[in-house]
Amino acid sequence: MQKSGSLSKNTSLRLTPQQSLRRLGLCSQVATGQHSSPIVFPEKRGKVKASRHGDLSVSSDDIKKTKREDHRIDIVDEQSDLLGYEVFSGKLILDARKTSKNNASQTSTENMNQDAVDAKLTSKAFVWGSCVLSLEDVISVSYNVGVRHFTVHTYPMKKAPCGLSCFMRSGRSRKDIRFLASNSEEAIQWVSGFADQQCYVNCLPHPLKQASDMVVSDGPSESHIKCKSPPKMLVILNPRSGRGRSSKVFHGMVEPIFKLAGFKMEVVKTTSAGHARNLASSVDFSTCPDGIICVGGDGIVNEVLNGLLGRDNQKEAISIPIGIIPTGSDNSLVWTVLGVRDPVSAAIAIVKGGLTATDVFAVEWIQTGVVHFGMTVSYFGFVSDGVGTF
Template structure:
């Protein structure tokens, strides 16, 4: 029988809501085992039909885990039945482990009503009715976080999918065909695959592309390819509209920091390699879009770049670049690079200044230009801090409003391409504003500004970060830290507990803008893991400027 039972007769659960569809189906032609299938607002429940109803086992599949459903005719012409297949990717923990990943599950049922044995079209219509209802239910239920504003990719969806064939261990294209391609088909997402041929190829493509043909731009690579895409969009004359194009990332490199961050934000246990790829593929198929902070980075030459992940100088930048030779080991390249660089630890002399996101009370007995540990709790210092904080708050508001001071507007560094004005910055050749915090000239081991949670797949550098928190998470370590202490710091970072480890050499602060002036003649500065011009650099957050497909 292929009839929808009256609601009073259809099995229901209080927490699942009203039954929308109910039917009994076989899994294949001629199969004697049949299943009772019911669809509610939130789940697809399957129960094997047996003579002893008390022994029935009911299995629930949540629509939140479903990416799509399709209806189709039987392959054999003699079979008048039709089928519908629903595709689920539920999260499964590994045995005796805190980790896990999403695993593919296909549920296929045969529709062949007794009254429609000679009506294959009627069977197909019924299968399509179920497939449509399941797809609509899946679309209503997407992974999301409370308090985050979302949109969604338009359906049917058309993706430009850019693949760097040399990314990581050179397996990005293979990872796509073996893990992602069928997921997109199951979700009904059409795509055009473009294999990049050289550095900045993706940057050139998106700079000139007719974006009206695409609902999203997705890369499968490391973070470097997305860096190209973001900057290509910001170099367009229509950058304000172009940067609203939803961006997606599928990890195919050795770093995969943004992909790991997205996975982390969903609340899932840590994942790596194929687990991380399938997780991001699942989110891509669900098509939920959130805002993404971008940071404008101004260099001494006048070049202005846009960054979505990090700005690094010293130890972190050295490891990132010097570990390129270990790409063949995948994500472990950073572990190898860290150990190599620890063996001959370098220090760099420079100046650092920043605008705190929240002004702290002044340090008792410390120079306003210093950064000594320990906050003062005296009434006098608290009152002064309150006044300073109010002044800084007023300055930030005025800089970000249409009534900004003439100096703030006229002296802001000009954009080398498109993009919003950097209202919190003054030209690099001028001193930073007086209300900024200045770290006196020091020897540093590292300076790192993070805007997302992960620095690599296994490095939870900024556990408090989110896609659009509107701040940079600034870390720096001064010279004097021992090799053993630095190693312990990075080991703690694997679990994101380094900030609670009590390391006296680590300073962490949330900032809206910063300036870094290296005084050591040689060194490396990276933006999103890419080497940039060495020299003075400054940056400012632009909250929620871009859009990212992320649950």
């Protein structure tokens, strides 16, 4: 490569996995500001204490009222930014049935016996009854046209038990939650609300075999739902990364998340050192306008970075986001920039979109004039093997 004089000192490259990335995560050009992932907990209010000598009497009604307010979620406080602004509200029934052929013909009596609860969709969370779900954990929504029900696909954080929290890692697991609205028109409004908050909506045709509670004639069509278009990505996977487990991790844990989010992907597995660099230096950006996802360790990210910055159309190249799914022995880059190490959280960050800027440095070899680009550190030898042992 010839000496690169066109790369300015402050060149930043788009990368991507984690937290509220509105089209991918960790990214080059300085794009958006940080997006926080709101965690809404029940607000504890202190119980009334009659310990002061001045407070001689507290009525039993006041004590009962205070106990009722314990753990209450205050969702009507317009001054609070915990839940954001309201998008839509109404009544919903939580459908706890498992979808299968055996119970597909169940009637509406089971659902009607359940109580409808107050529900609210805001710009940051979905609230029903006393439950709160952060929109950062919502991957997509499935909806069959003309029916009353819709399913929210989520990956909430699963916390370890209190006594074992120091020894067990918290992780994410898939949870599909199905709701019944009062009618199909209201179901469309709920689904449209999720679409307005940049959640992918998978619109499916009306089921051929319908239970009586799902049938609604002349309902609105999916054309009323303004859903974001599915991203088109190139996935470059290093099958040798993580002691050969990267392919299993991607296809078993990460790819299902991308499919839920409607991603259109071309997956290419590298066959030798430098393969990822050659792909990045020659890929037609029209086939992956929304980014390149690297599945592996820091090495494959570095190859893609150098492949992009080594192109003649460097300015266009640095506008392509780079997503990272960490499966290698040394995942320091994704941890340093985005604070995640597990593949599932990294995949969710890519799904949620957004860009995180990172600096890029260049090292020039005086003898040959070759320029090598990097983001965190430049080293020789077996540093990643040593890091992996700690």
